[in-house]
Amino acid sequence: xxxxxxxxxxxxxxxxxxxxxxxxxxxxxxxxxxxxxxxxxxxxxxxxxxxxxxxxxxxxxxxxxxxxxxxxxxxxxxxxxxxxxxxxxxxxxxxxxxxxxxxxxxxxxxxxxxxxxxxxxxxxxxxxxxxxxxxxxxxxxxxxxxxxxxxxxxxxxxxxxxxxxxxxxxxxxxxxxxxxxxxxxxxxxxxx
Amino acid sequence: xxxxxxxxxxxxxxxxxxxxxxxxxxxxxxxxxxxxxxxxxxxxxxxxxxxxxxxxxxxxxxxxxxxxxxxxxxxxxxxxxxxxxxxx
Numbered sequence: 491x492x493x494x495x496x497x498x499x500x501x502x503x504x505x506x507x508x509x510x511x512x513x514x515x516x517x518x519x520x521x522x523x524x525x526x527x528x529x530x531x532x533x534x535x536x537x538x539x540x541x542x543x544x545x546x547x548x549x550x551x552x553x554x555x556x557x558x559x560x561x562x563x564x565x566x567x568x569x570x571x572x573x574x575x576x577x578x579x580x581x582x583x584x585x586x587x588x589x590x591x592x593x594x595x596x597x598x599x600x601x602x603x604x605x606x607x608x609x610x611x612x613x614x615x616x617x618x619x620x621x622x623x624x625x626x627x628x629x630x631x632x633x634x635x636x637x638x639x640x641x642x643x644x645x646x647x648x649x650x651x652x653x654x655x656x657x658x659x660x661x662x663x664x665x666x667x668x669x670x671x672x673x674x675x676x677x678x679x680x681x682x
Numbered sequence: 683x684x685x686x687x688x689x690x691x692x693x694x695x696x697x698x699x700x701x702x703x704x705x706x707x708x709x710x711x712x713x714x715x716x717x718x719x720x721x722x723x724x725x726x727x728x729x730x731x732x733x734x735x736x737x738x739x740x741x742x743x744x745x746x747x748x749x750x751x752x753x754x755x756x757x758x759x760x761x762x763x764x765x766x767x768x769x770x
Contacts, residue, residue, distance in 0.1 A: 512733030527725055537712045540724035544714070546737060550744040568711075591714040599709045612711040613704060634713040643707035646700065656715065671701075677691035680698050 491681040492608045494559035494567055496618035500549060504558050507566025508546060514596045515539055522602055534599040537637065541593035545569060548591070557622075559615045567611035568594050572619060577633055577659065586631035586659075587623055589616070616647060617672055620665045632660040 497504055515538070523529035530536040548571055549556060558569040570592035576583040592615065593599075597606040616632070623630045635656045636644045648664035651657070660668070675681060693701070716724070730736075 509733060509737075512728075515728070527729055534709045534712070536725060537710075537721065539728050540716065540721040541712055541714075543724040543728045544716070546733075547740070550740060570713075589713050592711055594709060594711055601709075609705040609708060612708050635715045637710075637712045637714075637716075639710040640712050643704065643711055646704045646707060671697075674691045674693060674697070675701055677689055678693045679689040680693050681701065682689070 491675055492561065492610045492614075494561055494608075494611055494614040494618075496614070496622070497556075497558045497560060498622065500553045500556050503560055503564065504556065504566060504569065507558070507560070508542065508549075508569070511542055511566065511596055515542065518596055518600055518602075522600065533601070534594075534639070535596060535601075537639075538593050538596050538599040541591060542596075545571060545591055545593060557615060557619055559611055559618060561608045561611065563606065563608075565606060566595060567598065567608055568592065568615045570615055570619070574628075575633065577631070584631060585629040586633050587619060587629065589619065589632060589634040592634070612643075613647065613672070616660075617669065620660075620669060630662050630665045632665065634658055 515535075518535065519525060519527055519530065522535075527536070527539070530539070545556075552571050555572050556569065557572055559567050561567040571590045573588045573590050575586060575588045577586050578584075592612060594612050595606070597604045598608065598611055619632065620630050632649070634644065634649070636649070636658050637656065641651065641656065641658070644658050644660075645651075647660065648668050649658035649660045650664070652659055
């Protein structure tokens with residue numbers, strides 16, 4: 491199982507990581523999409539380009555809310571911007587963390603085999619957010635708006651759809667199950 | 683202790699299948715609502731300019747904003763110090 495280093499806020503690795511992502515996006519567009527971004531439309535890679543732009547637009551204002559993971563090659567593998575918010579559960583406002591934006595690295599979203607690929611980055615990032623929040627005594631309930639293509643992934647992690655809008659919630663119990671599952675995965679030799 | 687000897691958990695076939703599926707699905711993990719038009723606009727913007735140049739522009743605008751805030755805080759600090767002096 492691949493291991494990742496969880497980063498709170500922005501540092502040199504994160505900033506240089508985003509510059510490297512941008513460089514790789516141009517390179518992959520040339521190699522795999524004949525230098526035309528239109529050929530990538532509708533792919534996870536295309537969504538990654540859009541997310542990189544969106545995250546780069548917000549990173550300076552929200553640098554305290556940036557969370558990311560770095561892989562064993564010391565490359566930025568996944569990044570997110572989180573927010574502390576509230577959700578209505580059984581007529582009561584409950585504190586939670588919203589994952590506003592998350593994106594995997596370009597090499598983790600492209601369908602072609604690349605040596606930089608490391609599976610498990612986004613899962614590890616979600617795990618890090620839960621662990622961080624618990625260690626601070628804050629709510630470990632997570633909320634996000636998953637794009638339609640991402641809903642199955644988040645369902646498998648334990649998120650539940652709330653109202654058909656793409657809003658998904660990971661309850662505290664589901665967060666515990668996810669952490670246990672990842673611990674079991676780490677303690678098994680099945681993915682070595 | 684070697685790494686393999688510490689890995690004692692025996693997953694069920696269902697767990698292995700689920701873990702594999704999560705790994706496969708992970709490339710689609712994007713969150714945050716964006717209409718197709720907004721998505722296209724972001725992609726367009728990304729390719730319009732060199733990334734470093736575009737970030738430099740953003741960093742300079744941000745820096746300018748922070749300097750203005752700092753100036754305002756310093757002015758306020760000075761005003762309070764003067765008021766304090768007047769009253770003492």
